[in-house]
Amino acid sequence: MKNNMKKISVIIPIYNASNSIKKCIESIKIQKYKNYEIILVDDGSNDNSEEICLKYQEGNNNIKYIYQKNMGVSEARNNGILNASGDLIYFIDSDDIISPNLFDTIINNFTDDVDCLWFNYKKIYNYDNQWNDEYDVGKIRSTIINTSEFEKRILVEDDGFLWNKVYKLKLIKDKEIFFNKDISICEDLLFNMEYSKYINNIKKCEYIGYAYFQSTSSSFNKKNNLKWFSILEAYQILESICIKTDIRNFIEYNALYYQCEGYARNKYNTIKFSKNIARVRIYDKKSIKILFSKNISIKKRMKLALFIFFPNLVFRIKQWNIKNKKIRITIDRKE
Numbered sequence: 056m057k058n059n060m061k062k063i064s065v066i067i068p069i070y071n072a073s074n075s076i077k078k079c080i081e082s083i084k085i086q087k088y089k090n091y092e093i094i095l096v097d098d099g100s101n102d103n104s105e106e107i108c109l110k111y112q113e114g115n116n117n118i119k120y121i122y123q124k125n126m127g128v129s130e131a132r133n134n135g136i137l138n139a140s141g142d143l144i145y146f147i148d149s150d151d152i153i154s155p156n157l158f159d160t161i162i163n164n165f166t167d168d169v170d171c172l173w174f175n176y177k178k179i180y181n182y183d184n185q186w187n188d189e190y191d192v193g194k195i196r197s198t199i200i201n202t203s204e205f206e207k208r209i210l211v212e213d214d215g216f217l218w219n220k221v222y223k224l225k226l227i228k229d230k231e232i233f234f235n236k237d238i239s240i241c242e243d244l245l246f247n248m249e250y251s252k253y254i255n256n257i258k259k260c261e262y263i264g265y266a267y268f269q270s271t272s273s274s275f276n277k278k279n280n281l282k283w284f285s286i287l288e289a290y291q292i293l294e295s296i297c298i299k300t301d302i303r304n305f306i307e308y309n310a311l312y313y314q315c316e317g318y319a320r321n322k323y324n325t326i327k328f329s330k331n332i333a334r335v336r337i338y339d340k341k342s343i344k345i346l347f348s349k350n351i352s353i354k355k356r357m358k359l360a361l362f363i364f365f366p367n368l369v370f371r372i373k374q375w376n377i378k379n380k381k382i383r384i385t386i387d388r389k390e
Contacts, residue, residue: 060090061090061141061142061143061162061165062091062140062141062142062143063088063090063091063092063141063143063144063145063158063162063221064091064092064094064139064140064141064143064144064145064224065083065091065093065094065145065147066094066096066132066135066136066139066144066145066147067079067080067093067094067095067096067135067146067147067148067149068096068098068132068135068146068149069096069097069098069100069104069108069131069149070098070099070104070125070128070131070149071100071101071102071104072100072102072104072149072150073100073102073103073104073107074150075149075150075151075268076104076107076108076149076150077107078152078182079147079148079149079151079152080093080111080118082152082153082155083147083153085155086153086155086156086159087156087158088158088159088161088162091117091141091158092117092119092139092140092141093118094119094121094135094138094139095108095111095112095118095119095120095121096121096123096131096134096135097120097121097122097123097131098125098126098127098128098130098131099122099123099124099125099126105120105122108120119138121134121135121138126236127236127239128234128239128242129234129235129238129239129242130234130236132146132217132234133233136224136227136228136233139224141224142223142224142225143161143165143222143223143224144221144222144224144227145218145221145222146217146218146243147218147265148218148267148268150268151218151265151266151267151268152179152182152185152265152266152268153264153265153266154186154262154263154264154266155186157264157265160174160195160260160262160264161221161264163195164195164197164258164260165221165258166258168199169199169256169257169258170223170226170253170254170256170257171205171220171221171222171223171250171251171256171257172220172221172257172258172260173220173257173258173259173260174220174259174262174263174265175260175261175262175263175264175265176216176218176219176263176265176266176267177265177267178267179266179267179268179269180268182268185266186266195260195261195262196260196261197258197259197260197261198258198259199256199258199259200256200257200258200259201255201256201257202251202252202254202255202257203302204257205251205257206248206251207302209244209247209248210302210305210306210309211305213309215241215243215244215247215248216243217243217246217247218265219264219265220247222250226250226253226254227250230253232246232249232250234246235289235292237288238288238289238292240289241289241290242289244289244293245289245292245293248293290306290307290309308355308359
């Protein structure tokens with residue numbers, strides 16, 4: 056099939072996204088490449104997200120709105136996969152936006168020998184003037200990497216995200232690669248690792264195609280931070296399916312790091328988690344082994360050591376940096 060004939064299925068899970076979904080959809084509608092469909096999966100919103108989505112669906116044959124009872128983002132994405140009809144599939148979060156020429160870049164680079172396209176992203180703190188840079192889509196640098204390199208890099212670079220990668224829909228359906236509905240964090244990493252079992256070539260493009268909206272209050276202030284402990288379950292699954300020693304080292308590192316972050320988030324928010332703390336194996340033999348592992352960079356080991364022994368301090372600093380950056384952006388805009 057010619058590249059310019061390939062259809063892109065865009066899956067957007069939605070939950071109470073009335074303040075952001077318009078910006079997300081509009082960033083898709085301005086794409087020059089028009090052979091796409093948008094599947095909006097509403098995961099039981101109780102704001103006016105449905106009203107907004109239905110207005111976009113009216114008169115647009117390539118926009119489909121699906122409502123489901125609240126079952127979580129994984130089930131919403133699975134529902135989107137089942138209703139998708141394209142050749143390629145791409146997942147976007149409802150509060151993020153994409154580059155105006157992203158779809159041209161996807162079509163230009165997703166050749167027949169490519170199984171997954173991987174590009175860069177950036178964090179934003181407001182939606183204003185995010186795409187001032189112009190790219191010549193025909194001159195974007197790219198590299199073909201194999202599956203082992205892909206798995207290692209998404210673990211080392213902490214880039215197991217969905218929204219900067221494009222997949223083959225037929226492969227996903229044929230191999231029944233779906234999201235684990237019981238995992239609320241790292242479900243995207245699990246999906247990528249499962250997908251990698253069936254592919255050979257991944258193309259990495261040096262191109263910023265996605266803008267991730269970094270909220271200064273989202274998960275930090277929510278009372279549902281106990282879901283961070285599902286990271287333990289996600290990494291237990293990864294450990295069970297991964298037999299490559301070098302990759303297992305990074306899985307163990309990430310598992311321990313996020314366990315510490317889950318501990319800090321919950322303690323900082325004064326949530327009672329006595330039943331869960333036993334699951335956070337901060338001072339066990341595995342922790343010591345990782346801290347002295349030569350396969351992990353010194354910088355990462357130092358970062359982990361700080362989080363193990365001073366989790367609350369590290370988490371407070373991280374949140375202060377986010378808030379401080381938001382303040383600086385606000386001041387710059389006023390000036």
